[in-house]
Amino acid sequence: MQSIERLKPMLQEEPCALSTPCYVYSVSAVERNFKALKQALGTQLIYSFKANSNLELMVRCGHIFTDGIELASQGELGLMATGKAPRYINNPSADKNFLRAAIASKAQIIIDHPAQLEVMKDFVGKRPIAPLILRLNPCVLSDYDPQPSLRANHFGMDWPLLQQAINRCQQLQLEVGGVHLFTGSYQFERHAISTAQAALQCVERIQQLLDGPLNFLNLGGGFDEHWQQNDFDFEQYRHLLAEFPSHVTLAHESGRGIMASAGHFVTKVRYTKTIEDRHYAICDGGMAQNFLLAQTENTFRRYAQPTVVHNTTPAGHTGTWLLAGTSCNKDDLIGQLNDASIGVGDFAIFADCGAYNASYTVSPFLNLPTANTYIVE
Numbered sequence: 607m608q609s610i611e612r613l614k615p616m617l618q619e620e621p622c623a624l625s626t627p628c629y630v631y632s633v634s635a636v637e638r639n640f641k642a643l644k645q646a647l648g649t650q651l652i653y654s655f656k657a658n659s660n661l662e663l664m665v666r667c668g669h670i671f672t673d674g675i676e677l678a679s680q681g682e683l684g685l686m687a688t689g690k691a692p693r694y695i696n697n698p699s700a701d702k703n704f705l706r707a708a709i710a711s712k713a714q715i716i717i718d719h720p721a722q723l724e725v726m727k728d729f730v731g732k733r734p735i736a737p738l739i740l741r742l743n744p745c746v747l748s749d750y751d752p753q754p755s756l757r758a759n760h761f762g763m764d765w766p767l768l769q770q771a772i773n774r775c776q777q778l779q780l781e782v783g784g785v786h787l788f789t790g791s792y793q794f795e796r797h798a799i800s801t802a803q804a805a806l807q808c809v810e811r812i813q814q815l816l817d818g819p820l821n822f823l824n825l826g827g828g829f830d831e832h833w834q835q836n837d838f839d840f841e842q843y844r845h846l847l848a849e850f851p852s853h854v855t856l857a858h859e860s861g862r863g864i865m866a867s868a869g870h871f872v873t874k875v876r877y878t879k880t881i882e883d884r885h886y887a888i889c890d891g892g893m894a895q896n897f898l899l900a901q902t903e904n905t906f907r908r909y910a911q912p913t914v915v916h917n918t919t920p921a922g923h924t925g926t927w928l929l930a931g932t933s934c935n936k937d938d939l940i941g942q943l944n945d946a947s948i949g950v951g952d953f954a955i956f957a958d959c960g961a962y963n964a965s966y967t968v969s970p971f972l973n974l975p976t977a978n979t980y981i982v983e
């Protein structure tokens with residue numbers, strides 16, 4: 607297939623081309639999103655692997671993620687054990703095995719708290735250890751941010767822990783390569799300016815603690831799936847970033863903002879039925895292949911509205927349809943159509959399924975089949 611724009615016409619012309627349920631990922635869409643975001647930020651851009659860890663896609667995107675890939679588990683590190691791009695590992699629960707594996711595969715370790723340094727201690731002098739990145743809790747900004755409104759979380763260090771970690775690194779002769787900050791998913795627009803302003807003021811304090819220059823600062827991200835359509839002023843943001851001392855290499859990281867719009871989920875209608883005027887399309891895929899579509903984590907469910915490709919028979923009633931999956935779970939409803947019709951054999955194409963939809967689906971339940979994956983240019 608040439609591109610994702612071809613998905614709909616292709617299914618019309620060739621209904622057997624894809625085996626459903628499936629994900630379709632577009633390499634060129636990943637590349638477009640990545641380049642656009644990197645350009646908008648004017649900094650390094652690190653890919654957060656947990657958003658989409660499909661290996662074939664990673665191989666095809668190898669030339670894109672040259673600023674680095676952030677890995678959150680030993681399993682993820684195993685998948686990305688080699689490669690030219692810098693690899694960062696980041697997890698407050700990283701244990702000795704994970705840290706050993708990270709050192710062995712020359713990844714850069716993001717230290718979440720001083721106790722991880724005590725685990726690192728045993729590796730000092732045995733193998734070269736890449737300069738460590740120290741993760742800050744967003745609360746460090748609150749001294750400098752006039753309107754701190756971030757929800758508390760358990761990641762990284764406050765000032766006393768940071769001081770402790772830096773002291774311990776000095777004692778253990780572990781080099782500190784920089785600091786890392788992440789205010790959370792979906793937080794960028796709301797907090798980017800105040801985060802950068804506060805971070806600017808933190809640099810001096812961090813350098814005093816380090817007793818040397820801060821070389822690397824990851825400002826996190828938390829970009830929406832459609833960050834391009836928001837009216838965030840990237841130009842103003844870049845001007846603000848230009849105020850950082852030139853020896854500080856700046857980075858951001860993103861999963862959703864790069865991957866979400868680069869993936870589609872396709873399922874096919876097996877049956878239709880109507881219960882008390884409510885129309886249901888029973889599909890061959892649902893929450894067992896795409897957990898997020900079922901919106902079980904949202905109080906107010908606003909189901910995704912897929913694009914329908916009519917395939918065979920005349921479609922059913924025109925009205926409101928709920929699309930159901932295969933898992934015998936009453937919450938396995940993945941989409942809604944309003945004032946539309948859908949029939950047996952039709953395809954439902956869900957956009958924005960490139961980030962977390964596949965990777966956040968955990969389901970050995972009922973031994974249902976996993977979704978197929980297709981990679982397109």
Ligand SMILES: *Cc1c(COP(=O)(O)O)cnc(C)c1O
Pocket residue numbers: 654656657696788790791792826827828829859860861862863961
């Ligand atoms: C998950 C994660 C990200 C990516 O979040 P998105 O919302 O997908 O951009 C970035 N940084 C850290 C530390 C993360 O844990």
